[in-house]
Amino acid sequence: MTWLNQIIQGVLLGGYYALIACGLSFMFGVMRIINLAHGSLAILAAFAMFVLADRFGVQPLAGLVAVLPAMAVVGWVLQRGVLERSARGGQLVPVLSTFGLAVVVDNLLFQQFGADTRSLAPYAGSLAYDSWAITDDIYIGRLAALTFATSVLLLGALQLFLTRTALGRQIRATAEDPDTAGLVGVDARRANAIAAAIAMVTVGVAGGFLALRATFDPYAGGPQLIFAFEAAVIGGAGSLWGTLGGGIVLGVAQSLGAQVSPQGFLIAGHAVFLAVLFGRLFRGRFGLRPRAA
Amino acid sequence: MSEQNTLAVERWTPTSAASVLLAVAAMALLAFGPRLLGAEQVDRLTILFIYVILAATWNALAGYAGLVSIGQQAFFGLGAYAAVRLAAGGFSVYPGLVVAAALVGLLSLPLSAFMLRLKGGEFAIGMWVVAELMHLLVNLDPLVQGETGTSLIALDAYAADTRRDQTYWMALGSMAAILTVLFVLLRSRTGCAIQAIRDDEEAASAVGVRVLGTKRIVFVIAAFGTALAGALWLATALTFQPKTYFGIQWTAYMIFMVLVGGLGTFEGAILGAVAFFAIESWFGAAGVWYLVGLGASALIFSLALPGGVCGWLERRFDLRLLPVGYRLVHRRAPTSSNRDNRGREIHAVR
Numbered sequence: 253m254t255w256l257n258q259i260i261q262g263v264l265l266g267g268y269y270a271l272i273a274c275g276l277s278f279m280f281g282v283m284r285i286i287n288l289a290h291g292s293l294a295i296l297a298a299f300a301m302f303v304l305a306d307r308f309g310v311q312p313l314a315g316l317v318a319v320l321p322a323m324a325v326v327g328w329v330l331q332r333g334v335l336e337r338s339a340r341g342g343q344l345v346p347v348l349s350t351f352g353l354a355v356v357v358d359n360l361l362f363q364q365f366g367a368d369t370r371s372l373a374p375y376a377g378s379l380a381y382d383s384w385a386i387t388d389d390i391y392i393g394r395l396a397a398l399t400f401a402t403s404v405l406l407l408g409a410l411q412l413f414l415t416r417t418a419l420g421r422q423i424r425a426t427a428e429d430p431d432t433a434g435l436v437g438v439d440a441r442r443a444n445a446i447a448a449a450i451a452m453v454t455v456g457v458a459g460g461f462l463a464l465r466a467t468f469d470p471y472a473g474g475p476q477l478i479f480a481f482e483a484a485v486i487g488g489a490g491s492l493w494g495t496l497g498g499g500i501v502l503g504v505a506q507s508l509g510a511q512v513s514p515q516g517f518l519i520a521g522h523a524v525f526l527a528v529l530f531g532r533l534f535r536g537r538f539g540l541r542p543r544a545a
Numbered sequence: 546m547s548e549q550n551t552l553a554v555e556r557w558t559p560t561s562a563a564s565v566l567l568a569v570a571a572m573a574l575l576a577f578g579p580r581l582l583g584a585e586q587v588d589r590l591t592i593l594f595i596y597v598i599l600a601a602t603w604n605a606l607a608g609y610a611g612l613v614s615i616g617q618q619a620f621f622g623l624g625a626y627a628a629v630r631l632a633a634g635g636f637s638v639y640p641g642l643v644v645a646a647a648l649v650g651l652l653s654l655p656l657s658a659f660m661l662r663l664k665g666g667e668f669a670i671g672m673w674v675v676a677e678l679m680h681l682l683v684n685l686d687p688l689v690q691g692e693t694g695t696s697l698i699a700l701d702a703y704a705a706d707t708r709r710d711q712t713y714w715m716a717l718g719s720m721a722a723i724l725t726v727l728f729v730l731l732r733s734r735t736g737c738a739i740q741a742i743r744d745d746e747e748a749a750s751a752v753g754v755r756v757l758g759t760k761r762i763v764f765v766i767a768a769f770g771t772a773l774a775g776a777l778w779l780a781t782a783l784t785f786q787p788k789t790y791f792g793i794q795w796t797a798y799m800i801f802m803v804l805v806g807g808l809g810t811f812e813g814a815i816l817g818a819v820a821f822f823a824i825e826s827w828f829g830a831a832g833v834w835y836l837v838g839l840g841a842s843a844l845i846f847s848l849a850l851p852g853g854v855c856g857w858l859e860r861r862f863d864l865r866l867l868p869v870g871y872r873l874v875h876r877r878a879p880t881s882s883n884r885d886n887r888g889r890e891i892h893a894v895r
Contacts, residue, residue, distance in 0.1 A: 286666030288615070337848050343665040347613045348800060349847040351669075355797050355840025363833045474793060478677060481670045515681055522678040526659075529671070533659050 255511065257390045262507030264392070266483075266500030267400030268461055272476055273483035274407055275454035277495045280484070282427045282447040284343075285335055288350040290455060290480055292357040292473030293330075297323055297459030298372070299361055299470075305375040312372045316460040320453050327452030331445045354473060361470035372463040380464065399461045403499070406454060407492045413450075423447050482525040501528075556868065564812070564866035572721050579710040587713050591781055593822045594716035595774045598723050599795070600802035600814040600821075602770035605727050608809030609736070609869075610763040611743030613665070615796045616672025617771045619679045622790035623649045624772025625779040626683050632699040633688055639715060642780060646773035653768030657761045673793070680791035694786035697779055712780045719777060723770045728811060730766070731869040739763055794836075801839045804846040807855030811867040816855060 276290050287293075297319050304315040334353060338346040373380040379398070383391040414420040422443045425433040430440040462468060462476065479502065487498025502521050509520025579587050599621075607613045627645035632638050656675065663671045684691050700708055730736055738759045741749035750756050779785055798821060806817020828835045850857060858864045 280666075286670065288666070288670070334844070334848065341847070341851050344607065344611060344613050345847050345851055347615075347666050347669045348804060349844050351615060351797070351800060352840045352843030352845075352847060356837055356844060359833050359836040359840065363837070474673075478670065478674055481667075482674065485667065485671075515685060519678065519681045522674050522681070525674055526678065529659050529663070533662065 254389065255508070258507045258511045259504055260390060260392065261396070262504030263500050264396040264400050264503070265507060266496070266503030267396070267403045268458070268465065268499070269479050269483040269502050270407065270496040270499030271399065271403040271454070271461060272458035273480040273487070273495045273499055274403070274410065274492060275451040275458065276477075276480045277484040277487065277492065278410060278454065279448065279451040281491075282423055282451075283331075283335065283339070283444055284427075285339060285346045286350075286481070287330075287335070287451075288347060288477060289330075289354040289357055289473075290350075291475065291477030292354040292361075293323075293326065293452065294455045294459035294462060294476050295361065295468055295470065295473045296326075296357055297456040298463035298468050299365060299370070301372060301460055301463055302370050305372060312376050312460065312464055316457065319460065320456045323452040323456035324449040327449035327455075328445050330452065331448035332441075335448065336441065336444065354477075358471055358473055365470055367469060369467040369469045370463070371467040372460075373465075376464055395461075395465055399465065402457065402461065403496065406457060407496055410450070410454075411492050419443075419446065479521070482521060486525060486528050488528075558865065558868070561865055561868050568724075568867070572717070575717055576714070578717070579713055584706070584709060587709055588781065589822075589826075591709075591713045591716045591777070593818065594713075594720040595777050595781075596798070596802065596818040596822055597720050597815055598716075598770050598774040598777075599799050600806065600818040601720075601724055601727055601811075602767040602774075603799040604803045604806075604808065604811075604814035604817075605731070605763055606767040608803060608807075608814070609731055609743060610739050610760055612661075612760065612764065613669045614672040614767075615669045615793070615800075616674070616676035617767070617799060618791050618793060618795040619672065619676035620649050620653065620768045620771040621775035621778070621795050622676070622683065622787065623652070623679055624775030625785055625790045626686075626689070626787075627772070628776040628779050629695060629697060629785050630686075630688065632697055633695075638697065638699045638702075638780075639711060642715065642776040643719075643773065645776045646769050649772035650765050650769030653765050654761070656768075657764045661757060661760050661764060673796075676791055676793075680787055683787050683791070689785070689787060692786065692788050694784055694789075696784040700780065700783060708780075712777065715780070716777050719773050723773070724815075726766065728867065728869065730762070731811065735759060735762060736869060797836075797839055797843070800843050803853070804843050804851075805853055807853030807857075807859075808851060810853070810855040810859065810865075811869050813853050813855035817853065820854075 272291075272294060276286065279290075280286055300319045300322065301312055301315040304310040304318060305312055310318065330353075334349055335346060338349040376395075379395055382394040384394070384397075385391050412420075414424055422433070422438045423446065425436070425438055426440045426443040426447075433443070434440050458476075458480075462472075483499040483502050484495055485498065486501050487494035487496070501524060505524040506517045506521040509516030509518075509523075512520075575590070578590055582590070599617075603614075603617060606617075624646050627648050628638075628642050631641040631645055636644065660668060660671055660675065683689055689695055703711065731739065738749065738754040739762075741752070741754055742756055742759060746756055775790060778790070802817035802821045803814055804817070805820055806815065807813025824838075825835075828838065831838075846853060852860070855866075
């Protein structure tokens with residue numbers, strides 16, 4: 253029964269990983285860029301919500317509504333100021349520039365907030381600890397369920413947006429071939445900037461849920477980037493639903509690993525990631541597949 | 546011979562021959578460091594040599610082979626860990642540093658088999674995952690005692706002065722050896738293949754370059770060099786705390802050094818290491834703002850000056866101190882007065 257419980261908790265944890273990974277996967281699918289500041293920007297959003305809750309008494313979920321438009325602006329500026337310029341320098345420059353950005357964001361947060369770990373849980377009332385008892389041994393936390401549901405909704409909405417709307421089609425067309433998209437009247441720069449803004453909104457959502465379900469500190473961005481990346485790669489594609497699957501695999505692996513030993517949580521996650529890569533060695537399919545949706 | 550313009554392939558220039566000689570002379574002079582300098586300077590220079598090793602190997606990986614890794618701290622930490630392990634097993638300390646690095650180089654071989662199939666940013670973060678995993682696994686060793694760490698007790702057998710000088714010479718020798726190996730490698734046929742892969746993997750493979758095998762050579766040399774740097778760092782710092790050695794800050798330093806000095810220029814990595822060394826000496830005490838500055842410089846250089854200082858010098862003044870490539874020059878054929886005029890450069894191959 254303990255094992256079953258660990259698996260259920262792992263699946264729910266996977267919902268959070270899918271949430272943090274979906275922006276990474278989306279951005280890779282659309283712009284072929286892996287943003288190394290991804291995790292740091294999620295932590296930035298978390299701190300923004302923390303400040304709103306701590307100084308101004310704003311409820312975390314209301315704070316999220318305020319932070320998301322700001323994150324969209326961050327995404328737009330990031331695309332126009334950093335990513336667009338770096339992408340012109342080839343495949344490697346974005347890696348370097350976004351790494352530099354991550355170092356800047358992390359250390360500025362440290363300068364501002366110090367080394368203390370923070371959490372939004374104290375401001376979330378009963379949401380932080382309420383749970384439903386399924387059997388005597390198995391409980392499902394309300395927050396964990398809400399996180400999972402949010403990630404399914406968000407992924408579904410992104411999927412619908414990319415396949416059913418004109419803007420989504422423009423973004424996909426830009427992803428396939430920006431020059432040809434330009435010929436048929438798509439403004440590739442605008443499409444990419446909108447895509448980056450959307451990706452950062454999902455990063456904001458992920459940062460908010462991270463702050464609610466756990467503690468964070470200024471240097472927590474790195475691990476979040478790694479989890480997002482692992483979920484996206486295990487998911488195997490720029491495919492959004494694949495990301496959910498990847499998140500669940502990662503969450504379950506970590507959860508089972510934690511059952512074995514305290515260090516097993518992280519070790520199992522990284523090991524599953526490397527095992528998946530190793531497995532693909534023999535199948536010829538590697539890494540994130542560069543396509544949107 | 547008629548008066549025609551001909552193309553010639555140029556490799557050595559008087560400037561570059563002079564700078565290689567100068568570099569050799571500088572290393573020879575540095576060998577007398579412990580005789581000429583105070584203890585403080587010897588310690589500082591040892592650190593500088595380690596930075597040069599880190600920058601040169603990272604530059605070979607990222608600048609020449611196009612493999613940007615943000616997980617080289619995996620090898621740095623493993624190098625130090627292997628050195629601690631060997632010393633605890635009774636292995637002689639100083640030879641143990643090199644053996645430790647060689648073991649890590651050996652370990653990087655199977656790792657390369659699947660990591661090198663990842664591309665661009667995926668390879669970058671994938672390597673970070675490897676570093677995190679290695680960190681966690683090293684923590685499990687009872688000798689290391691988790692994050693508490695351990696120290697290289699075996700070095701206590703040496704007097705402080707002997708130890709300082711030994712470590713200095715060892716770092717200097719390692720730096721000289723690694724720079725030489727990289728210089729020769731990058732100028733060789735393999736070096737051309739490495740850069741061809743960086744520029745266009747498919748085209749390189751179409752002209753018969755063995756892509757994976759060639760990348761593997763650079764990957765393993767970089768792993769060895771970085772591990773040696775880690776082992777040497779251990780010899781100067783004495784204590785081994787996994788968090789320090791496996792920290793992502795090493796990658797931040799390497800990126801800073803190489804981007805500022807010049808990604809993909811041989812002398813750039815050395816210049817970058819010296820610049821980083823100086824900046825750290827002056828501003829290291831500024832703590833967080835110092836780190837913000839490092840990150841911001843990496844961001845600004847990658848956006849505005851991706852070739853770094855040396856790349857800029859090369860473009861602006863046509864100055865190549867330690868060239869590893871070939872370039873085509875436009876040479877006017879000898880005229881009746883038998884004067885050999887060097888013409889305008891039309892194309893450079895780095």
